[in-house]
Amino acid sequence: MKTPSCDDLNLRGARFTGRIVAMAIITLAILCAFPGCDGKDTPSDSAMDVDDGDDSSDSLGDIGDPCYEDSDCAVGICLVNPLGGERGSCYIPCSSNEDCIDESTDGYPRCCVSKIEGKYYCEKIRIGASCGTGDKICGESCTEQRQSACVGGLICSTGNLEVEATCSHFCATYQECSDCLDTTTSTYGLPCMPISDEIRLCIQLID
Secondary structure, three states, X not given: OOXXXXXXXXXXXXXXXXXXXXXXXXXXXXXXXXXXXXXXXXXXXXXXXXOOOOOHHXXXXXXXXXXXXXXXXXXXXXXXXXXXXXXXXXXXXOOOOHHHHOOOOOOOOEEEEEEEOOEEEEEEOOOOOOOOOOOEOOOOEOOOOHHHHEOOOOEEOOOOOOOOOEEEOEOOXXXXXXXXXXXXXXXXXXXXXXXXXXXXXXXXXXX
């Protein structure tokens, strides 16, 4: 067998090197068909995700909205419902009606009212209504002005702005409702009605 000369070995080496370079060029061309080969950053998965518009801050409760804890409220704190139930409502503290004006973001006026333990919080009233003067006695309507209509110590019988409501107080028997005005007869004395398993109120029955 003939021993390869140095020239033969150099030629073979050049051919082998050429094949490697050609394969590398082909491989690089294939890779460059995909994003990122031009040196630009490929968007991350999170950046490529479609924005579904779910902003957690938008889902937080406004004043008067139901809540279970403070973190459920966009502003203020979550107060327990004095009329019972597991859910509370979102409120912010205040000292006057003026403190609540800037908190109106949905068209509902707000009034500064006493809610729990003598502390005052902003509360929604019906659209078009003005804050009450706290002169309505038990049995009189608080439908438009809600808690702001009622004399201190009384509560508006519901926080639902869509239904009729009256100023009221807690009771155990109907005798305890003798100070409440029946506006349908202009006499005093209202039924002591259960609104939950544990709570009863002196309530004006409204047709």
